[in-house]
Amino acid sequence: MHTTDTDIIIKTGEILARHPADATALLPILRDIQAALCHVPHQAMIEISQALGIPLTRIQGVTEFYAFLSTEAVGRYDIRLSDSISDHLLGSRELGAYFAHALGVEPGITRQDGVVSFDYTACTGLCDQGPAGLVNGYALSRLDRQRVNEIVDRVNRQIPLADWPSAWFEVEDNIRRSDLLLESTWTPGAALQQTLTRGVAATLEEMIRSGLRGRGGAGYTTAQKWRFCREAGTAETPRYVICNADEGEPGTFKDRVLLNRHAHAVFEGMTVCAALIGAREGILYLRGEYLHLYERLEAVLEDRRRAGLLGRHVLGQAGFDFDIRLFLGAGAYICGEESALIESLEGKRGVPRNRPPYPVTHGYLNSPTVVNNVETFAAAASIALYGGAWFATAGTEKSRGSKLLSISGDCERPGIYEYPFGVTLKTVLADCGAAAAFGVQVGGPSGTFVARAEFDRTLGYEDLATGGSFMVFGPERDILAIARNFTHFFAHESCGFCTPCRVGTALLKNTLDKICEGHGTPFDLVELTDIARLVQGTSHCGLGQTAANPILTTLARYPEHYQARLKAIRFEPGFDLDGSLATARALTGRDDAQAHLAQTETA
Ligand SMILES: Cc1cc2nc3c(=O)[nH]c(=O)nc-3n(C[C@H](O)[C@H](O)[C@H](O)COP(=O)(O)O)c2cc1C
Ligand code: SF4
DSSP states (O other): OOOOHHHHHHHHHHHHHHHHSSSSHHHHHHHHHHHHHHSSOOOOOOOOHHTOOHHHHHHHHHHHHHHTTSOOOSSSSSEEEEOOHHHHHTTTTHHHHHHHHTTTOOSOOOOOTSSSEEEEESSSGGGGGOEEEEETTEESSSOHHHHHHHHHHHHTTTOOOGGGGGGGGOOOOOOOEOOOHHHHOOOOHHHHHHHHHHHHHHHHHHHHTOBBBBBBBSSOOOHHHHHHHHHHSSSTSEEEEEEEEEOTTTOHHHHHHHHHHHHHHHHHHHHHHHHHHHEEEEEEOGGGGGGHHHHHHHHHHHHHTTTTTBBBBGGGGGGOBHHHHHHHHOSSSGGGSHHHHHHHTSSOOOOOOOOSSOTHHHHHSSSEEHHHHHHHHHHHHHHHHHHHHHHHHBBBBBBEEEEEEEEEESSSOOOEEEEEETOOOOHHHHHTTOTTOSEEEETTSEEEEEEGTTTTOOOOOBBBBBEEEEEEEOOOOOOHHHHHHHHHHHHHHHOOOOOOHHHHHHHHHHHHHHHTTTTHHHHHHHHHHHHHHHHHHHSHHHHHHHHTTHHHHHHOOHHHHHHHHHEEEOOOSSSSSHHHHHHHHHTOOHHHHHHHHHHHHHH
């Protein structure tokens, strides 16, 4: 199918008409164009540039930045297989080779007829039901050869996705253990009503009493963040509430489940926050891989509007106007970093900002903004309803409440487990059926590898902090293959803004590849450690600062595994020095003199 410039202009015009004409709509517009035309053609960029008043180069830069946008056409069926280590453990690489062969494509290259393309992508957030992938952005779980054959058949017959069996797109919640959050039951609006009855100041007190810390990884005190935002600017200053549902850390999928099961709690937490800080607009930044949740979340928002829980005069309270909109990402792990996320919302590449100033004072559109994780907002809603003391009784001194873990890998029962903070790894592993585990990656690639001897360690800010990724590895697994997968991930996801991370992650990847392939020397191992420290110490943001963790944490625990891969160095002279000099000795007549000297020395 050939698309002319006129077709592109017409299609782009239709898409532009559905969006506001400003830069904050750039990413949604580009997503729509990609979906309609299988790429973002240059002519479409020209049209967008004129309509939004944004330089063409910026539109090009944004298109090239996001993995789900492309300047070259992908197939009308764009298939991507998750490259997470959890999927690898389930045989995804072998399945991927089979898939590509069956489709008749080279990974990364669109089939000549333009019908299909196949490639690998970063973790799709389905590690509990892999091998997983995406087709035109929609999640496919539990793939095997039979399903692959069925998909190939439908692709070749060009059957529309809407006519594929709906069971193929079903995503399970797999909740295995519930505690404080997942057990609490309440009706939509109850926490908000309680907030308004109790009063804003008193509810902020409850938040302080709860000791709630952010669940996205960094663990900043939530009440403090909200208070700073409330106090920033003047009464007229616009304020924003942003829910970070980018959930890109490989092995994490608890936000997916919260949004599927407890979307009301998340939206209610955002609305409680809005009441406390005085915001009128909320945005939920949903990672592109969770496209399957989009319509469901829109429906929940619509329900809440109908119930008077969003919109003008929320719960009949004059002056309390607040609404929430969804915003889809486009495949960039770095956009989980809060300032990169804000850049993305503003229609830019997801490059982390210099901080300070922090988003609480200068966030979205330079206004005071609260950015919190999905789980943080869900917890905040429950705290608003049940009070701070209810929450604070669970957990430990510095880590109050409970934590949702996304458990995947070599265990019998992968899924979501909620525990009070302070639980030992041993308990978690026994519960998920992984008593024989050899190690656990706590907190995803940016976290820590914990060896079997350390399974008495506890989850919490006092010991092992985690955003929730918990990947289990059995005794047969290759520790270097794990570190290699994570190192490739960071090199791929580096936004390229600062040199230590851009160059350093590539060097780490190349050096580790060399060692894994048996070509490394002791010098490479020293180099690896030096580069790792440099990247860790000099990178601009958290991605670069943690990108070397997989190497450093595994090297500290298993140096012998690295040593064993090094090329053996033996002292074999490269050439025969004595033999090479023989001719010269003969020519200069020194041969006899040497022999005489040798005889004298022996005597
Ligand atoms: C590279 C990188 C990726 C991140 N990804 C996420 C993410 O996917 N979800 C999230 O909530 N926080 C993520 N964060 C942390 C956010 O920057 C921010 O601290 C968090 O959204 C604040 O919310 P919280 O206080 O509720 O945890 C990431 C940080 C970095 C450096
Ligand atoms: S550390 Fe990496 S991800 Fe962060 S700004 Fe620098 S290049 Fe970008």
